Structure formats: C-alpha cells, structure tokens
Amino acid sequence: MSRLPEYDDLRDRAKAIKAHTLDNLDTYLEQFEANVIKAGGKVHWARDDVEAAQIIVEICKSVEAKTVTKGKSMIAEEIGLNAQLRKNGIEPIETDLGEYIIQLRDEPPSHIIAPAFHISKEQVAETFLEHHVEQSPDRDLSEPTSLVHEARQELRQKFLNADVGITGANVLVAQTGTGLIVTNEGNGDLTQSLPRVHIALSSIEKVVPTLEDADTILRLLARTATGQEMSVYTTFFSGAKRAGDLDGPSQFHMVMLDNRRSELLGGPLHDVLSCIRCGACINHCPIYAKVSGHAYGWVYPGPIGSILTPHFVGVDEAHLLPNACTMCGRCEEVCPVRIPLPKLLRTWRGRAYDAGHPGGLHRLGLNVWAWLAVRPALYRLVVRPAVVILKWLGKMRPYDLPSPQGSTFMDRYKRGER
Amino acid sequence: MIQKKPPKIGLFITCMVDLMRPSVGFAALRLLERAGAQVVVPDQQTCCGQPAYNSGDFSNTKIIARAVINAFEDFDHVIAPSGSCTGMIRMHYVDVFKDDEAWRLRAEKLAAKTFELTEYLAEHLDLSQNITTFEHTVAYHDSCTSRRELNVVDQPRKLMAAVGGLTLNELSDTETCCGFGGLFSIKFPDVSDAIAKTKIECVQDTKAEVLTGADLGCLVKQAGQLKKAGSKVRVFHIAEILAGMADGPGLADEGT
Incomplete structure (x- = not known):
C-alpha cells in the first residue's frame, strides 16, 4: 500500500461513487440498459435466482447449445446455474483454474476470489490424474507449472467448441453499457469472445455511472483482492459483434439479478450493497482463517457473507453467522469501500436476538445478568459466591478459566484497601 | 497563586477486573492518583453492557447504559482500564440511543470525557x-x-x-x-x-x-x-x- 499513497483518497472516492449510484440506482440501471441495447445487446432482468437461471437456460436452448464455457462468477453460484444447465442437458465448463479444479472435485468454492483456496497442489494433481484419463498416468504433476500447463491443454479445445460463453461482471458502466471483468488467466476473454453467444451475468448493485468511476473501482479491486496493482487481464465488453468487427459473439445477453438486493436499499444494511467483492474482509478475518469458506454454509463466506447470508436464507437459518465474530474490526479497516461491516453484523445480531436467538439457557443467563447489572447491591451479593465458583472452575479447567484472585475489587475497596 | 483543582475521575472498574483481578483496579487507582487526579470508584457501577450489546439485546443494553450514564456523568473524566469498555461507553452508547434524543445527548457528553487508562496516563503522568x-x-x-x-x-x-x-x-x-x-x-x-x-x-x-x-x-x-x-x-x-x-x-x- 506504500506504493499507492492516494489509497485512502481512492477509498473515499469509491465509497462516494457507490453511495451516489445506490441513491440513484433506478436511473443508472435504466441508462445502462439503454446503452447495452444501443450496443446491440439484450438486457434480461431477473427477480430471483430461479428466474435468472431460467433466462440463461432459455438463451442456451434457443441456440441449441451443448456446452458452455464459464468465467468465474459468484452470481452463477448464487443462482445455482451449473445444476440448472446440467438438468437441461447443457454441459457447463468452468475455465477459471480454481473453479475448474473444484468443478472436477464437485465442491463449492471456499473463497470468492480463490475458489480452490482449500485445496493443496498435491490434491490438485490427484484430481487431474483421476479426471484427465486420456493423458499418461505416469506424468509428473508435482510442480504447479505442470498443473497449469495441463489445465490449459484440457481447456483449449473446450473454449473452441463451446456454443455459449458465460461470464460475470465486476463492474457495469451505465454511461456506455459496458461490463468489465478482471482475471489473471485470460480465461474470461476466451469465454466471452470465442463462442457465438456471450451471456454476462451480474447483479444490480454492480453498476457505476461512468468509465472513470469504473477506473476508481478497478484501482482498488485488484489491490485489495490479491495485492496486485492491476489484474493481468482487464476486459471490457459492450454489446455484440458489430458489422466490420473481426471477432466477438454474434449475440450478447446481459442478465441482471436482483434476488432481494433492492429490499436492502435505504434500510439498515444499505451499505452492504457497496461491496465490490474483493474478498479483503475474508482474507483478513481471523474466524475465516480458522474455519475456511465451507463452514459458512452458503455462497459468500467471511464477514461479507455473514451479512449477506442471513438476508438470503433467513435469520433463523443463519443467526450463528453474525455472532461467529469477535468484533475485531479488521474487516472494516481493510474494506476498500469502507463498509462498516461490524456495525452491519451487529444489526443482524439485534434481529437474531429479536427472533429468539440465542434461546434457552443462554438467553436466560443474559437476562438474569442484565437484570442484576442494574441492581448493584444485589449484583455484589451474587458475585461473591460467583467468584468462589469461578475459582473452583478455574481449578478444574485452568486453561479456559484462569482463577480469579479472590474477593472482588468492590468488596476489597469497601474494606478500605487501596 | 490559585492552585489548580485536581480533576475528579470516576474509575470504571470493569466487571472482569472486579471478578477476576482486583489488583488491576488498585493499580489503576494508584496511577491515576499519581497523575494528580482525585479518584472515586462509584458504588453504582457493575458493567458497561457489552455482553448484552454484542448479543443483539439492545433493550437491556439501553437499561444498563442508562445506569452507567447516571453513575458517571458528573465526573470530569471517566477512566476504564480496558479498551473494550471504554469503546463501549465512548463509541457505542451514542448509537444505542440513536432514537432517544435526551439520552443520546447525555451519552455524547459522557463519551467526550471517557478515556482508556493508558490513553489518559500517557497524557497526564510525568514521563x-x-x-x-x-x-x-x-x-x-x-x-x-x-x-x-x-x-x-x-x-x-x-x-x-x-x-x-x-x-x-x-x-x-x-x-x-x-x-x-x-x-x-x-x-x-x-x-x-x-x-x-x-x-x-x-x-x-x-x-x-x-x-x-x-x-x-x-x-x-x-x-x-x-x-x-x-x-x-x-x-x-x-x-x-x-x-x-x-x-x-x-x-x-x-x-x-
């Protein structure tokens, strides 16, 4: 970050861009749609996951697609796209190396930027040996470069054969109807430019007004996601192939997912819509570092996931997530768009509490303690034996509960000790 | 020459110090006195309310926060030998009362004079x-x-x-x-x-x-x-x- 002295200014700018866009989201979405159409593309609005997957399946069917290549997309995970495609006889092929690996292993991603974060290179080699059966079983896959080389070999023909390419979009530009993706492997470019049809899948909060705004987001995105100044590839796409263009898809479809995001606008969780999905909060979360992505049980892990998941799956299902946090505040500190994540997590804790979580003894304990806390005289009577019990417990479990010194401070102070 | 009156400090003991390690409270007391303050340990204190607040129980948090404000708002400064209790009083009480104008104002006043122990000592001890x-x-x-x-x-x-x-x-x-x-x-x-x-x-x-x-x-x-x-x-x-x-x-x- 020392090489980017304007980092904090950029964050303020990005935050302001996001805030302004969200305040005028309808305007910018309409502008974006108009400009996509002008560029020869089609925009499809999807209210929810089911609708979005349906739209994409229909487009694929309309061009009799057998295989589709896919760039990395968390929205595709959110709408369960691969399962829907397969159900309709269409084979999805993940082209991001990490996504490709976990697709072979039939696992969900454990991180929004590094989906195969949880898999070692030895496990990748095993997976390749198992799945790439046409290759020599004696080949050496001990080095990462040989793994990458093999994946590239396997994917090359698939890129060329695919009927449809599906990508996500990191940012959408209202001014020009442009979407953009960042990748480090170039797979996104091959996915969107080789097949006849390009479907871009994104969500409504990814739009920004101008190319310059997109530039601000880009300067932050790679830095906070992977520590790079820029991703290796930054690809802009606007509409379909025009007369005179040498290449490009003959059809371009932009699928815009809401999936209850619009419900968050103007509410206590509004700021979460500023997220640019860089994964910085995940990378710096001490909880994530210990439990990894799958433990979060839904598409988005880490602090951002603990805010999004209860909204999508309900607080009864996900009440543990916002509580599984030490409130250390690191996520907010590293967030490039300054989302107050701990505050939003606490909002969920309040909603969870109101919905009866925690219940039982835990809740009773909290209430008894709170009741005592505003009755100091009684509180002191109760904590006296509590210290004795703590002392006893401390002997039983010294690592969890170091022993108290003895009587309470208040008792000793009242006895005149100084 | 007019002698400057020593500031009157309300020492917030914290429930953990009270229960687990009273020596921290006595140490804080001595240090603050050494820094020239007149230190009082209000009898009406118990806890700052963090357990309720962080459990999402905002109504109990309010009840406890009101008790803390009542017990401490008349001091020149409030000092706690804990970053988290200080943070609770200084940064979060205002939020707790965001819909309650009268209490929010009292919370703001208290927040402005609440300090963590080392923060206060670094400023007021002769180093x-x-x-x-x-x-x-x-x-x-x-x-x-x-x-x-x-x-x-x-x-x-x-x-x-x-x-x-x-x-x-x-x-x-x-x-x-x-x-x-x-x-x-x-x-x-x-x-x-x-x-x-x-x-x-x-x-x-x-x-x-x-x-x-x-x-x-x-x-x-x-x-x-x-x-x-x-x-x-x-x-x-x-x-x-x-x-x-x-x-x-x-x-x-x-x-x-």
Missing part, C-alpha cells in the same frame, strides 16, 4: 523520569478495540518506555485478534482457542518473559492458552506493571 522499574522483556498485545475503536496504540508504548529495565519485544503481528471476543469465546470455544493458539505462538516467538496489554479479556484468553502450551510467559495487565504491582503471580499462574 520525563521513570515511573517504575520492571526488569523484564515484555510483549504487548494491542486489543482490537484499543487499536481500532480508540486508536490507542502509541500511548501504552510511551508509558512502557518510561519503565526502567523494561525491554519491549514487539509481536510480529500486532493487528490480529487474539480470539477472545467476549461471549464469542464461550459461544465458539474451538474457534476462539484456534485463533488464540496462533496468537500465543506469535507471543512466544518474541522470546519475551512477560505478556501485557490493556484488556483483561484478551489477557485471560492468552494466559490460558500459554499455560496450555506449557509456556513460562507470565501475563500481567499493563496497569499492574506501571504501578509496580507485577511482582506476584500473573494471570493463570499458580497461587492466583
């Missing part, structure tokens, strides 16, 4: 000469609340620099949480322990003889894990070291 001596190598744990909510990072280090014989061995990672997190450590003990384990490895890497910090919760957590790992590192609250009271058993030591 031109040694405060005390402590012939040990020491590692310092920055609590997340001190560091991020209060921006108290330099102050404890300034104070430790004024302790004769004390050598500060900084942790290689001063920014990562120790895994305590209040009720988090009770609700998710395995995750809490796993985070703490990484932290105490970092503490042991410093080769310091003593671990200190300004938040008893973090120290209790790490003291337990250190003992579990068979470490000889002793753990004291920074107030105990500064007040010359770190000569007895440390946290989780035999004989506490």
Whole structure:
C-alpha cells in the first residue's frame, strides 16, 4: 500500500461513487440498459435466482447449445446455474483454474476470489490424474507449472467448441453499457469472445455511472483482492459483434439479478450493497482463517457473507453467522469501500436476538445478568459466591478459566484497601 | 497563586477486573492518583453492557447504559482500564440511543470525557523520569478495540518506555485478534482457542518473559492458552506493571 499513497483518497472516492449510484440506482440501471441495447445487446432482468437461471437456460436452448464455457462468477453460484444447465442437458465448463479444479472435485468454492483456496497442489494433481484419463498416468504433476500447463491443454479445445460463453461482471458502466471483468488467466476473454453467444451475468448493485468511476473501482479491486496493482487481464465488453468487427459473439445477453438486493436499499444494511467483492474482509478475518469458506454454509463466506447470508436464507437459518465474530474490526479497516461491516453484523445480531436467538439457557443467563447489572447491591451479593465458583472452575479447567484472585475489587475497596 | 483543582475521575472498574483481578483496579487507582487526579470508584457501577450489546439485546443494553450514564456523568473524566469498555461507553452508547434524543445527548457528553487508562496516563503522568522499574522483556498485545475503536496504540508504548529495565519485544503481528471476543469465546470455544493458539505462538516467538496489554479479556484468553502450551510467559495487565504491582503471580499462574 506504500506504493499507492492516494489509497485512502481512492477509498473515499469509491465509497462516494457507490453511495451516489445506490441513491440513484433506478436511473443508472435504466441508462445502462439503454446503452447495452444501443450496443446491440439484450438486457434480461431477473427477480430471483430461479428466474435468472431460467433466462440463461432459455438463451442456451434457443441456440441449441451443448456446452458452455464459464468465467468465474459468484452470481452463477448464487443462482445455482451449473445444476440448472446440467438438468437441461447443457454441459457447463468452468475455465477459471480454481473453479475448474473444484468443478472436477464437485465442491463449492471456499473463497470468492480463490475458489480452490482449500485445496493443496498435491490434491490438485490427484484430481487431474483421476479426471484427465486420456493423458499418461505416469506424468509428473508435482510442480504447479505442470498443473497449469495441463489445465490449459484440457481447456483449449473446450473454449473452441463451446456454443455459449458465460461470464460475470465486476463492474457495469451505465454511461456506455459496458461490463468489465478482471482475471489473471485470460480465461474470461476466451469465454466471452470465442463462442457465438456471450451471456454476462451480474447483479444490480454492480453498476457505476461512468468509465472513470469504473477506473476508481478497478484501482482498488485488484489491490485489495490479491495485492496486485492491476489484474493481468482487464476486459471490457459492450454489446455484440458489430458489422466490420473481426471477432466477438454474434449475440450478447446481459442478465441482471436482483434476488432481494433492492429490499436492502435505504434500510439498515444499505451499505452492504457497496461491496465490490474483493474478498479483503475474508482474507483478513481471523474466524475465516480458522474455519475456511465451507463452514459458512452458503455462497459468500467471511464477514461479507455473514451479512449477506442471513438476508438470503433467513435469520433463523443463519443467526450463528453474525455472532461467529469477535468484533475485531479488521474487516472494516481493510474494506476498500469502507463498509462498516461490524456495525452491519451487529444489526443482524439485534434481529437474531429479536427472533429468539440465542434461546434457552443462554438467553436466560443474559437476562438474569442484565437484570442484576442494574441492581448493584444485589449484583455484589451474587458475585461473591460467583467468584468462589469461578475459582473452583478455574481449578478444574485452568486453561479456559484462569482463577480469579479472590474477593472482588468492590468488596476489597469497601474494606478500605487501596 | 490559585492552585489548580485536581480533576475528579470516576474509575470504571470493569466487571472482569472486579471478578477476576482486583489488583488491576488498585493499580489503576494508584496511577491515576499519581497523575494528580482525585479518584472515586462509584458504588453504582457493575458493567458497561457489552455482553448484552454484542448479543443483539439492545433493550437491556439501553437499561444498563442508562445506569452507567447516571453513575458517571458528573465526573470530569471517566477512566476504564480496558479498551473494550471504554469503546463501549465512548463509541457505542451514542448509537444505542440513536432514537432517544435526551439520552443520546447525555451519552455524547459522557463519551467526550471517557478515556482508556493508558490513553489518559500517557497524557497526564510525568514521563520525563521513570515511573517504575520492571526488569523484564515484555510483549504487548494491542486489543482490537484499543487499536481500532480508540486508536490507542502509541500511548501504552510511551508509558512502557518510561519503565526502567523494561525491554519491549514487539509481536510480529500486532493487528490480529487474539480470539477472545467476549461471549464469542464461550459461544465458539474451538474457534476462539484456534485463533488464540496462533496468537500465543506469535507471543512466544518474541522470546519475551512477560505478556501485557490493556484488556483483561484478551489477557485471560492468552494466559490460558500459554499455560496450555506449557509456556513460562507470565501475563500481567499493563496497569499492574506501571504501578509496580507485577511482582506476584500473573494471570493463570499458580497461587492466583
């Protein structure tokens, strides 16, 4: 970050861009749609996951697609796209190396930027040996470069054969109807430019007004996601192939997912819509570092996931997530768009509490303690034996509960000790 | 010459100090008096309300916060030997009462005069000469609340620099949480322990003889894990070291 002295200014700018866009989201979405159409593309609005997957399946069917290549997309995970495609006889092929690996292993991603974060290179080699059966079983896959080389070999023909390419979009530009993706492997470019049809899948909060705004987001995105100044590839796409263009898809479809995001606008969780999905909060979360992505049980892990998941799956299902946090505040500190994540997590804790979580003894304990806390005289009577019990417990479990010194401070102070 | 009246300080003891380690309270008391204050420990205090607040129980939080405001609002300053309790009173009470104008104003006034112990001492103790001596190598744990909510990072280090014989061995990672997190450590003990384990490895890497910090919760957590790992590192609250009271058993030591 020392090489980017304007980092904090950029964050303020990005935050302001996001805030302004969200305040005028309808305007910018309409502008974006108009400009996509002008560029020869089609925009499809999807209210929810089911609708979005349906739209994409229909487009694929309309061009009799057998295989589709896919760039990395968390929205595709959110709408369960691969399962829907397969159900309709269409084979999805993940082209991001990490996504490709976990697709072979039939696992969900454990991180929004590094989906195969949880898999070692030895496990990748095993997976390749198992799945790439046409290759020599004696080949050496001990080095990462040989793994990458093999994946590239396997994917090359698939890129060329695919009927449809599906990508996500990191940012959408209202001014020009442009979407953009960042990748480090170039797979996104091959996915969107080789097949006849390009479907871009994104969500409504990814739009920004101008190319310059997109530039601000880009300067932050790679830095906070992977520590790079820029991703290796930054690809802009606007509409379909025009007369005179040498290449490009003959059809371009932009699928815009809401999936209850619009419900968050103007509410206590509004700021979460500023997220640019860089994964910085995940990378710096001490909880994530210990439990990894799958433990979060839904598409988005880490602090951002603990805010999004209860909204999508309900607080009864996900009440543990916002509580599984030490409130250390690191996520907010590293967030490039300054989302107050701990505050939003606490909002969920309040909603969870109101919905009866925690219940039982835990809740009773909290209430008894709170009741005592505003009755100091009684509180002191109760904590006296509590210290004795703590002392006893401390002997039983010294690592969890170091022993108290003895009587309470208040008792000793009242006895005149100084 | 008119003698300047000493500031009247309400010392917020914190429930953990009250229950677990009263010596921290006495150390704070001595240090504040040494800094020229008239210190009172209000009898009406119990806890700042963090357990309720962080559990999402905002109605009980309000009830407790009102009691704290009532007990402390007449002092010139309120000092707590804890970053998290200070953070609760200074940063969160205002939020707790965001829909209650009258109480919000009282919370704002209290927030403006509430300070964490080392923050206050670094400003008010005479540091031109040694405060005390402590012939040990020491590692310092920055609590997340001190560091991020209060921006108290330099102050404890300034104070430790004024302790004769004390050598500060900084942790290689001063920014990562120790895994305590209040009720988090009770609700998710395995995750809490796993985070703490990484932290105490970092503490042991410093080769310091003593671990200190300004938040008893973090120290209790790490003291337990250190003992579990068979470490000889002793753990004291920074107030105990500064007040010359770190000569007895440390946290989780035999004989506490």
